[in-house]
Amino acid sequence: MKxxxxxxxMLDGKHGDAVREALAYQLEIGRFWDAERxxxxxxxxxxxxxxxxxxxxxxxxxxxxAQQARCSxxxxxxxxxxxxxHAESMGQDMTEAVKExxxxxxxxxxxxxxTDTCINYQTVYQPHLGEHIAWGDTGTVIYANSVFxxxxxxxxxxxxxxxxxxGRTPEYGFHLARHRRxxxxxxxxxxxxxxxxxxxxGKIVGERHQNYFAVxxxxxxxxxxxxxxxxxxxxxxxxxxxxxxxxxxxxxPEAPSLEAAFAGQTPVDEMVITDADLEHVYxxxxxxxxxxxxxxxxxPQLSLFExxxxxxxxxxxxxxxxxxxxxxxxxSVKASAEQLGYLAPLETAGVTVLEGVCFYILQNLSQMRMAxxxxxxxxxxxxxxxxxxxxxxxxLLRRTADCVDIxxxxxxxxxxx
Amino acid sequence: MNNSVSACLDSxxxxxxxxxxxxxxxxxxxEGFSPRYDxxxxxxxxxxxxxxxxxxxxxxxxxxxxxxxxxIAAGWAFYDIKHKSIAPRxxxxxxxxxxMVQGAVFAxxxxxxxxSKLPAEVVQNGDWxxxxxxxxxxxxxRRASPPEADGGPA
Numbered sequence: 001m002k003x004x005x006x007x008x009x010m011l012d013g014k015h016g017d018a019v020r021e022a023l024a025y026q027l028e029i030g031r032f033w034d035a036e037r038x039x040x041x042x043x044x045x046x047x048x049x050x051x052x053x054x055x056x057x058x059x060x061x062x063x064x065x066a067q068q069a070r071c072s073x074x075x076x077x078x079x080x081x082x083x084x085x086h087a088e089s090m091g092q093d094m095t096e097a098v099k100e101x102x103x104x105x106x107x108x109x110x111x112x113x114x115t116d117t118c119i120n121y122q123t124v125y126q127p128h129l130g131e132h133i134a135w136g137d138t139g140t141v142i143y144a145n146s147v148f149x150x151x152x153x154x155x156x157x158x159x160x161x162x163x164x165x166x167g168r169t170p171e172y173g174f175h176l177a178r179h180r181r182x183x184x185x186x187x188x189x190x191x192x193x194x195x196x197x198x199x200x201x202g203k204i205v206g207e208r209h210q211n212y213f214a215v216x217x218x219x220x221x222x223x224x225x226x227x228x229x230x231x232x233x234x235x236x237x238x239x240x241x242x243x244x245x246x247x248x249x250x251x252x253p254e255a256p257s258l259e260a261a262f263a264g265q266t267p268v269d270e271m272v273i274t275d276a277d278l279e280h281v282y283x284x285x286x287x288x289x290x291x292x293x294x295x296x297x298x299x300p301q302l303s304l305f306e307x308x309x310x311x312x313x314x315x316x317x318x319x320x321x322x323x324x325x326x327x328x329x330x331x332s333v334k335a336s337a338e339q340l341g342y343l344a345p346l347e348t349a350g351v352t353v354l355e356g357v358c359f360y361i362l363q364n365l366s367q368m369r370m371a372x373x374x375x376x377x378x379x380x381x382x383x384x385x386x387x388x389x390x391x392x393x394x395x396l397l398r399r400t401a402d403c404v405d406i407x408x409x410x411x412x413x414x415x416x417x
Numbered sequence: 418m419n420n421s422v423s424a425c426l427d428s429x430x431x432x433x434x435x436x437x438x439x440x441x442x443x444x445x446x447x448e449g450f451s452p453r454y455d456x457x458x459x460x461x462x463x464x465x466x467x468x469x470x471x472x473x474x475x476x477x478x479x480x481x482x483x484x485x486x487x488x489i490a491a492g493w494a495f496y497d498i499k500h501k502s503i504a505p506r507x508x509x510x511x512x513x514x515x516x517m518v519q520g521a522v523f524a525x526x527x528x529x530x531x532x533s534k535l536p537a538e539v540v541q542n543g544d545w546x547x548x549x550x551x552x553x554x555x556x557x558x559r560r561a562s563p564p565e566a567d568g569g570p571a
Binding site: 213 | 485528
């Protein structure tokens with residue numbers, strides 16, 4: 001890779017050991033992908049919690065702090081694994097909670113803004129067309145590339161942190177125009193009435209094309225989606241297909257037309273998605289032992305509008321005895337929801353609203369599953385029903401209203417299928 | 418680790434590679450992989466119900482996966498499982514994503530992407546293989562059992 005004078009200085013240790021190590025690490029990544037140079041970034045977003053980092057990751061952060069590591073561009077944190085207000089009652093390990101608090105403190109010492117949200121693109125920062133950034137998790141990346149036209153690859157925790165310390169990232173993948181052209185044509189001939197329907201589309205396309213560099217182009221939609229629908233579509237594409245970008249003709253900024261979206265590239269596949277395909281998705285889930293004692297609205301965290309909608313759906317209803325319902329959102333959204341009166345109907349109904357976390361990354365989740373006798377997990381998020389597998393849940397995707405009905409009746413039969 | 422290039426029985430070349438030269442027992446998966454979606458990160462066993470390798474440990478193996486699933490978690494998770502001594506010795510991907518690479522580099526685990534022929538044509542589960550990222554080649558050094566022993570169709 002070609003280095004600027006400043007980058008060579010970093011590599012030579014003139015900016016300290018932490019920056020030297022960060023750039024050397026980025027250099028190896030760049031070499032793997034045949035990057036020719038680094039590109040400056042203006043914003044970073046990182047995952048970093050004890051559940052995924054473990055003791056080794058915590059020790060790494062302690063060492064970085066001891067080396068005076070400090071981020072030079074704004075960086076925020078993704079959802080973490082503890083909502084401390086609920087940790088004990090949920091049966092989480094309080095020894096690990098102490099470590100989580102330590103991680104938060106270390107990150108703040110490194111100039112990291114601990115927002116603890118996976119919807120930073122809805123709540124914190126909206127990059128502009130062509131802006132180079134270094135984001136993770138995957139849902140944030142695909143939204144940034146697709147909806148904002150910003151440029152980022154999937155950046156794991158250590159690499160996003162390194163990018164924020166050096167102020168740059170290797171220029172490969174979706175930083176380059178040649179990888180942003182559409183590769184798959186997807187004509188949508190279906191009524192899409194719920195965020196779960198948009199997630200189901202992501203599942204259909206993502207499962208068929210598990211390829212980071214696949215870029216689906218959606219067209220023929222009966223109406224333009226709103227932000228939460230794009231969020232669920234993107235999260236599902238990234239989850240099932242490991243995809244980092246999509247186009248939607250007439251909606252996303254790099255797709256004013258079908259021709260512009262493909263930019264001369266011939267699609268490798270042409271898909272058509274119908275109502276029947278969506279119904280097939282809902283019917284495809286196994287009912288397991290038939291239990292309906294866990295309903296989750298999470299992964300991604302809920303926006304204020306989703307909180308409002310859910311609040312209205314749970315108003316004057318009660319969660320079925322024995323069933324537990326969890327909602328996760330950003331602290332800022334929860335505070336606004338409380339102020340606006342959306343929180344009280346949820347809590348009165350028996351819903352637990354967690355802040356700063358996502359359900360699937362909760363510390364001790366496998367043990368919580370066993371302790372609570374959870375086998376089935378019902379959600380309106382196509383992403384979370386896919387991603388939670390290692391914890392051995394049987395998962396079912398259902399539309400939002402069906403999830404609410406299941407939560408209030410304790411009857412799985414109340415859902416779509 | 419292995420400076421001498423001992424005779425190999427078969428080999429395949431890879432497109433991209435990082436990491437030290439390593440040897441180990443091959444584990445071939447028909448399904449993609451994510452440490453978040455599929456792996457119990459406390460035991461090293463693939464636990465996702467229905468995964469083609471459900472119940473199998475990836476510890477110290479040379480893991481062949483056609484695709485990468487997800488996921489940002491690998492960035493930290495590979496470092497974590499390496500320090501828990503349950504990491505594989507190498508990840509051999511058909512198609513990977515940046516986070517798998519970022520995670521492997523961070524943890525010092527060998528990783529490759531792209532293969533010149535399908536691994537199943539060259540390697541079987543249990544074969545002893547060497548991964549040489551510098552030469553971008555994967556070599557079969559020892560068979561788990563004679564190739565003709567299973568009597569399966571060609």
